Amino acid sequence: MKARYQFRFYPTDQQQQLLAQLFGCVRVVWNDALAICKQSVSVAFASTRKAKLPSNNDLQKLVITQAKKTDERLWLSDVSNIPLQQSVADLGIAYKNFFDSLKGKRKGKKVGSPKFKKKAQRQSARFRIGGFSIKGDEVYLAKIGNVKPIWSRQLPSAPSSVTVIKDCANRYFLSFIVEIEPVGTDAKNQSIGIDLGLKTFAVMSNGEKAISPDYSKKDRKIRKLQRKLARQQKGSKRRERTRIKIAKQHNQIADTRKDFLHKLSTKVVSQNQAIILEDLNVSGMVKNRRLARVISLQGWREFRVLCEAKSEKLGRDFRVINRWEPTSQTCSCCGYRWGKIDLSVRSVLCLNCNTTHDRDENASRNIEMVGMGHRHDLKRTGSDCQTTS
Structure with missing residues (x-):
């Protein structure tokens, strides 16, 4: 390869x-x-x-x-x-x-x-x-x-x-x-499911969390410089200097993100034999004008590409599950499906098995089960009680 x-x-x-x-x-x-x-x-x-x-x-x-x-x-x-x-x-x-x-x-x-x-x-x-x-x-x-x-x-x-x-x-x-030649090495763990997010970049099925770097300060500086660039005369030396300042800020964000994603993907791929991610509709998500800038800064697609390439290099099994799988709507312990919940709800109590779940950790465990073929029966309803947040 x-x-x-x-x-x-x-x-x-x-x-x-x-x-x-x-x-x-x-x-x-x-x-x-x-x-x-x-x-x-x-x-x-x-x-x-x-x-x-x-x-x-x-x-x-x-x-x-x-x-x-x-x-x-x-x-x-x-x-x-x-x-x-x-x-x-x-x-x-x-x-x-x-x-x-x-x-x-x-x-x-x-x-x-x-x-x-x-x-x-x-x-x-x-x-x-x-x-x-x-x-x-x-x-x-x-x-x-x-x-x-x-x-x-x-x-x-x-x-x-x-x-x-x-x-x-x-x-x-x-x-x-x-x-280069693919190198097959033994992994410490059999599989891992990863749920990608905004505040917490990655929540893994083994309980670990990866916090993404804070790009907000540099992003605000870029927006300020872009407003300054729009007011300057085209072709002038001052406009060229401002353009280079904007490019340097973009490069700092890109280098910080690349370093974070490389280290995280290397750690995930080297320690696990099977890596399971969810197929996210990023192009559809960025149409939301409130979250478009934050989503674009995270680099979800770049992380997926890095994991896939390093999995091929180390002989790992890289899998992507369907985006329509109800991973955040299903209890990872008993398989009870409680349906859609608002994004502001971060923890859920399943009244079928009386287990309290963190929303992202529950989704990552479901991603791992679906990717490995050990999914619950989603038609199971258990009791007549309604799960509450």
Whole structure:
């Protein structure tokens, strides 16, 4: 299986200029190729009702080989040809994912059509084998020179490609794609069910709770800076400085969340053989304007992706149960179903078995039982008493 290893590096002033030139060339090649594809799709759809894209070789000849011979694109020769070719190949993959999503061949959320790249957004350029090499502690990039990343860990194998990334806050990263072998290890526990929430990020069936970091202070600062940005003149230096401040605040939130989710997912996956989560309708939840911002900051989907990837790496069993399972409406001890209760109710007394449940702990135990196939009979009513909160 493939994995991504990312390291930060600090280029010199000269390398920053060369990288800016490289990012600009990659962006121009992508936009030129995308414009040709959009024109071809519109012409083909108007005549035959079938979209037909030019091949990657034809696009490379048009936007790279022939473009270098013109005065308008003569500067494309100043950078390495490998990232330019890779940009055209990535556009072909993006269109393939878009068409597969339209036809229903691709699972998950619908994929939109490729969009034009902008200068103010995240910039990247990918080098294949032949365009980079690792020499000791340094990485050589074609027509850029040697850069020295901060090696926080060793690469498990020789990388097949490296992507140079510049984020919105002007930070530089090297992202390596390597091949790793799944490692099967013994787990301490057989299974665990996890109920995700807002105030408490995760409540587990073994009684443990994980409190998410507090993002409210940084979030308020972002909103204040965004109001300031809206009042400033477009294209001014002060507006650019404010934009970078906003990007840095976003990066601090993202880094804090990523660190928390990585540590939690590693702990959960390493200690349990089967990990069961609930399929949450996050896209539907964020339509609630009161909770949309808080839900988006939690990173539920990112936690699920991390657990799934680390389960595959360590040979664990990762399961997701149906979102319509009444996990918060059923007693985890006797299986008595009391129905829907308001979100403000945090503890429930089951009058069928006289057990007091914490709402989230009860849901996590039900998630584990449903995921392992040990679900209660939900039709059981027990006594005629009505459960009260």
